[in-house]
Every structure is written in structure tokens, then in C-alpha cells.
Amino acid sequence: MPPVAPRSGDAIFANVERVNAELFTLTYGAIVRQLLTDLEEAEEVNKQLDQMGYNIGIRLIDEFLAKSNVSRCNDFRETTDVIAKVGFKMFLGVTASVTNWDADGTCCSIVLEDNPLVDFVELPDNCQGLYYCNILSGVIRGALDMVSMKTEVTWLRDVLRGDDVFELQVKLLKHVPEEYPYKDDE
Amino acid sequence: MVREVSESCVDSLLTEMVACYCNRFYANKPELAARRIEAIGYQVGHQLSERYTMERPRFTDHLEAIKFICKDFWSELFKKQIDNLKTNHRGTFVLQDNKFRWLARMSIDPSTDNVSPLEDITSPTAESKAAQAMSMHLYFPCGIIRGALSNLGIPCAVSADISNLPACSFVVRIKA
Numbered sequence: 001m002p003p004v005a006p007r008s009g010d011a012i013f014a015n016v017e018r019v020n021a022e023l024f025t026l027t028y029g030a031i032v033r034q035l036l037t038d039l040e041e042a043e044e045v046n047k048q049l050d051q052m053g054y055n056i057g058i059r060l061i062d063e064f065l066a067k068s069n070v071s072r073c074n075d076f077r078e079t080t081d082v083i084a085k086v087g088f089k090m091f092l093g094v095t096a097s098v099t100n101w102d103a104d105g106t107c108c109s110i111v112l113e114d115n116p117l118v119d120f121v122e123l124p125d126n127c128q129g130l131y132y133c134n135i136l137s138g139v140i141r142g143a144l145d146m147v148s149m150k151t152e153v154t155w156l157r158d159v160l161r162g163d164d165v166f167e168l169q170v171k172l173l174k175h176v177p178e179e180y181p182y183k184d185d186e
Numbered sequence: 187m188v189r190e191v192s193e194s195c196v197d198s199l200l201t202e203m204v205a206c207y208c209n210r211f212y213a214n215k216p217e218l219a220a221r222r223i224e225a226i227g228y229q230v231g232h233q234l235s236e237r238y239t240m241e242r243p244r245f246t247d248h249l250e251a252i253k254f255i256c257k258d259f260w261s262e263l264f265k266k267q268i269d270n271l272k273t274n275h276r277g278t279f280v281l282q283d284n285k286f287r288w289l290a291r292m293s294i295d296p297s298t299d300n301v302s303p304l305e306d307i308t309s310p311t312a313e314s315k316a317a318q319a320m321s322m323h324l325y326f327p328c329g330i331i332r333g334a335l336s337n338l339g340i341p342c343a344v345s346a347d348i349s350n351l352p353a354c355s356f357v358v359r360i361k362a
Contacts, residue, residue, distance in 0.1 A: 016194070017192070017193040018192060019191065019192075019265075020189075020262055020263065021191045022234065023230070023262075026234060027196065028199060030233075033229065034226050038222065052202045055202050056202050059198060060194060060198060063194055090192060092191050092192070093191055
């Protein structure tokens with residue numbers, strides 16, 4: 001049987017169950033506000049958002065692989081390209097681009113010009129240091145962990161801090177070889 | 187065209203919010219976790235009802251506002267209306283959703299969470315743990331309804347009844 005062609009982000013998005021983005025945006029906003037009240041420090045909130053995102057990412061990758069028909073990506077470059085073109089469209093309905101590769105092919109930027117998480121959002125002055133969308137960096141790190149790529153994800157540009165786009169830097173730290181849970185029978 | 191995201195985004199976010207408050211912040215204080223989850227829902231409901239009533243004249247009575255929640259508000263969130271609305275005409279309303287979307291993927295069978303001997307499957311601890319996890323998730327939609335109604339001028343208390351899964355009833359008690 002010939003392999004099924006990978007599906008585009010648009011095709012998947014058109015077929016998944018979708019909900020009003022405002023519910024998602026306002027729920028996320030309410031969670032961030034509550035975390036700021038409970039944790040008080042912006043840095044602590046950043047850590048918690050990253051942890052929440054990581055826990056979400058390790059589960060979303062399963063749905064992504066199940067629905068996208070993506071076969072094994074051969075390298076980090078191909079992986080980030082698929083995340084940007086298919087993953088962001090499939091889940092958030094927006095397109096991301098990959099740019100700023102280094103010479104080794106182990107570090108790049110994912111750029112978002114549109115982001116449903118920040119509709120209606122303004123940061124007050126006492127929230128300096130908060131990375132409002134830090135849950136996204138956790139999601140990406142968690143998803144990549146599940147396909148054996150240890151990464152470090154950091155924010156380079158943030159619209160809520162006055163930049164014109166969101167830019168995430170994704171750096172591959174280690175490619176973990178796959179370990180099988182069984183040994184070959186002699 | 188209204189902007190949409192994948193349902194998985196909302197489902198994942200809600201699951202992780204509940205896990206965050208119940209298992210990390212207030213692991214041994216379920217009442218505090220519940221209050222926080224309800225407060226988040228209240229904020230969401232308050233804001234959503236603001237948006238969904240922008241071009242609408244003021245509601246003339248409580249029943250009209252409750253009907254708005256059952257029809258337009260629920261349709262925006264769940265793409266269906268509340269299935270049944272009952273009232274005792276003394277300030278209590280029961281809104282029943284016969285297949286509540288946010289419970290549809292939750293298992294009531296405790297054995298799927300922790301594989302255990304047969305005797306333990308029916309133990310009160312295992313069952314109450316599953317029921318507690320489910321009830322924690324319900325503080326969020328209860329908060330949404332309370333927030334929406336408060337914004338429409340109706341202070342109330344909202345609780346959920348899941349005795350007929352996957353149906354879920356929301357009991358709204360209006361404060362005099």
C-alpha cells in the first residue's frame with residue numbers, strides 16, 4: 001500500500017472540531033491573571049506557564065502525528081518546518097514561519113505574526129518580566145521531547161513588549177537516540 | 187468569519203489548568219483549588235457575556251437572561267443549546283445539557299487511571315477520586331455561568347449535578 005501523503009495544515013484545520021477562539025483567548029487570559037494573583041512574581045508565572053505548556057505539548061504531539069500523516073522527520077530542520085507550517089495551523093489556525101538558521105542547522109527562529117492568545121490583551125506596567133505566551137514555548141519543548149529532541153526555547157520578540165511579531169528561538173540541545181523497550185531474542 | 191481554534195487547544199488548556207491547581211498548587215486543599223478554578227471561570231463568563239450581548243437590548247427579567255444563556259451563550263461555546271430548562275419560579279433554575287462536551291472525554295471508570303486488583307476497583311477511595319477530579323472540572327463552567335449572569339445583573343450561585351452522565355445539570359440559585 002503506498003504511503004498516504006502528508007496533509008496540509010489547512011486541510012487538517014478544516015476537519016478538526018473547532019471552537020470559538022474567544023473562549024480560548026479569554027480562558028488563557030483569566031488563567032494568567034489568576035496565576036499572577038497566586039504567584040505574585042512574573043518569573044514564577046513564566047515557569048508555571050512553561051510547565052503547563054510542556055504537559056500540554058507531550059499530549060498534543062500524539063494528536064498531531066495521528067492526524068497529519070507526517071512520517072519520520074529526518075532532521076531538526078525538517079521538524080521545525082513541519083511545526084511551523086502544519087502544527088500551528090492545525091491547532092491555532094495561524095501560520096508561522098521559520099527563519100534565522102545558524103550554520104549547524106541546530107538553532108532557528110519561529111516567527112508568529114498572528115496569535116490568538118493575545119487578542120484583547122494589554123500588559124499593565126507592573127507586569128514587566130512576564131512572558132504572556134510562555135505556554136507556547138513549553139508546548140513546543142514538550143512536543144519535541146516526545147520525538148527525541150531536547151530543546152531550549154526562548155523568546156526573542158514579543159508583541160506585548162512593543163515588538164512587531166512574536167519570535168521564538170528554538171535551539172536543539174541533544175538528539176536522543178531511540179531506546180527500544182525490548183531486546184532482540186537470541 | 188469568526189476566528190476559531192482547534193477544540194484540542196481548549197480541552198488541553200482546561201485539563202492542564204485543573205491539574206495545575208489540584209495537583210501542584212493546592213494538592214491537599216481541594217476547596218482552595220475549587221475556588222480558584224471557579225474564579226477563572228467567573229472571569230471568562232463575565233467577559234464573554236459582555237461580548238455576546240453587545241448589540242442586544244437590555245433583558246427585562248431574569249427568565250429572559252437565563253434563556254439567553256441557554257440559547258445564544260451556550261451555542262457560542264458548545265455549538266448547541268441547553269437541552270432542558272426547568273424552574274420552580276422561586277429563583278432556582280436547572281439547565282440540563284444532555285451530553286456536556288467537557289465531560290464527554292472523561293472516564294468514570296477508576297480502573298482506567300490506576301490498574302489495580304478487582305477489589306480495589308470498587309473501593310470508595312478509587313471511585314471518589316475519579317468523582318472528585320470530575321467535579322473539579324465542573325467548577326469552571328459553573329463559574330462561567332455565574333460570571334455571565336452577574337454581568338447581566340443577576341447575582342447567583344451555580345452548582346453542577348452529574349448524577350446522569352453524560353448529562354450535566356447546572357443549578358442556578360438567584361440571590362435575592
